[in-house]
Amino acid sequence: MTTTSETTTPDRAWIADITMTELERNPYQAYERLRREAPLAFVPVLGSYVASTADICREIATSPDFEAVITPAGGRTFGHPAIIGVNGDIHSDLRGMVEPQLQPVEVDRWVDDLVRPIARRYIEAFEADGHADIVTQFAEPVSVRSLGDLLGLQDVSSDKLRQWFGQLSRSFTNAAMTEDGEFANPDGFVEGDVARAEIQAAVDPLIDKWIEEPAETAISHWLHDGMPPGKTRDRQYIYPTIYVYLLGAMQEPGHGIASTLVGLFSEPEQMEEVVDDPTLIPRAVSEGMRWTSPIWSATARISKVPVTIAGVDLPANTPVILSYGSANHDTGVYDAPTRYDIKRPPLPHLAFGAGNHACAGIYYANHVMRIALEELLEAIPNLERNTSTDVEFWGWGFRGPTSLPVTWEV
Ligand code: 261
Numbered sequence: 001m002t003t004t005s006e007t008t009t010p011d012r013a014w015i016a017d018i019t020m021t022e023l024e025r026n027p028y029q030a031y032e033r034l035r036r037e038a039p040l041a042f043v044p045v046l047g048s049y050v051a052s053t054a055d056i057c058r059e060i061a062t063s064p065d066f067e068a069v070i071t072p073a074g075g076r077t078f079g080h081p082a083i084i085g086v087n088g089d090i091h092s093d094l095r096g097m098v099e100p101q102l103q104p105v106e107v108d109r110w111v112d113d114l115v116r117p118i119a120r121r122y123i124e125a126f127e128a129d130g131h132a133d134i135v136t137q138f139a140e141p142v143s144v145r146s147l148g149d150l151l152g153l154q155d156v157s158s159d160k161l162r163q164w165f166g167q168l169s170r171s172f173t174n175a176a177m178t179e180d181g182e183f184a185n186p187d188g189f190v191e192g193d194v195a196r197a198e199i200q201a202a203v204d205p206l207i208d209k210w211i212e213e214p215a216e217t218a219i220s221h222w223l224h225d226g227m228p229p230g231k232t233r234d235r236q237y238i239y240p241t242i243y244v245y246l247l248g249a250m251q252e253p254g255h256g257i258a259s260t261l262v263g264l265f266s267e268p269e270q271m272e273e274v275v276d277d278p279t280l281i282p283r284a285v286s287e288g289m290r291w292t293s294p295i296w297s298a299t300a301r302i303s304k305v306p307v308t309i310a311g312v313d314l315p316a317n318t319p320v321i322l323s324y325g326s327a328n329h330d331t332g333v334y335d336a337p338t339r340y341d342i343k344r345p346p347l348p349h350l351a352f353g354a355g356n357h358a359c360a361g362i363y364y365a366n367h368v369m370r371i372a373l374e375e376l377l378e379a380i381p382n383l384e385r386n387t388s389t390d391v392e393f394w395g396w397g398f399r400g401p402t403s404l405p406v407t408w409e410v
Helices: 004-008 010-016 020-025 028-037 054-062 072-078 088-098 104-126 134-151 158-172 186-212 218-224 235-266 268-276 278-291 362-379
Strands: 040-043 048-051 066-069 131-133 299-303 307-309 312-314 319-322 405-407
Touching (some): 010 028, 010 040, 054 319, 072 158, 072 186, 072 235, 088 218, 088 235, 104 134, 104 362, 131 134, 134 235, 134 362, 186 218, 186 235, 218 235, 235 268, 235 362, 268 278, 278 362
Antiparallel strands (some): 040 048, 066 299, 299 319, 307 312
């Protein structure tokens, strides 16, 4: 029989030594061992079970015996009802609220006109310099400006949107727990609280306006769509889902753009092929999402009934964190998973999740990343990584390069 106490038996003692700092700097070593020895394990620093293989993540994400739950630090940061952590009628209403603008036929109508000029504008700002940091000067600003304009936040600067996703993201992943089940670093939520207060101060006046005068912005649609005439959704009801967007949907396309470029730089021949044939960019992006999954370990499920998964007995009401970034390095699925390789068999990955909580923005996000990379590699085909330092990645919940200095001949 396999029980929680297993994590305290000698051969599993190493799991109790896993630290938050280690996971944030580089989770792959610890997770490689988890996949091999304990693919569904209680990890004390997280105060939670963690699923680390592709099979187990997919099984739990699609099982009728589980439903969505937000992680404790996520719930502390976003409040209720965030779309990623609710079920039943509220989930159906929130998915119905966000999905219309994200349908492929809808996205196809405007995504090119939205993203391409934004990408061009940021490239023009550094094109003549011969050097840039791709993360702060391109990937992040293109990601936030595209979604910001879609949401109706034209008057919020890209720098402010970048600051907000950073604050929300560090708060959301401030996951360390004490043995007593308390947050180990309660001060880590303060910056999330600050961001939330600033967001409300900026968005409340817009909501006031859109209640009176509906506009062609996503948030205006969220207020009005599917409501009886003269009624709008309560702002307190939609704010947690606004925070979901201002964190994940703002940050992750930027992570995906930057990680894909780091992957391509690691395989110079593949970079050359992609530059010569931009129709390979969607494949390059998909492999980038598998190689360094932006939403690495940020969502969870909770058992509704007692259930046995991979030989582990879980009582009802047991939360399990889904570590999709680990599942996407599962050697049972992918050959040499640590290698970035656009030539590998294009197997499905779990970077957008699975089941009824799978990413609603998959089509939109893939186009943002594609268009950004098309514009960058067309404008600067001779892009080279500045190899005077190694690329540093950061994050366990959300993961991507902290900076990506590049150079080119002007
Ligand atoms: C748009 C997706 O955003 C998120 C996904 C998972 C956790 C937090 C998020 O903001």
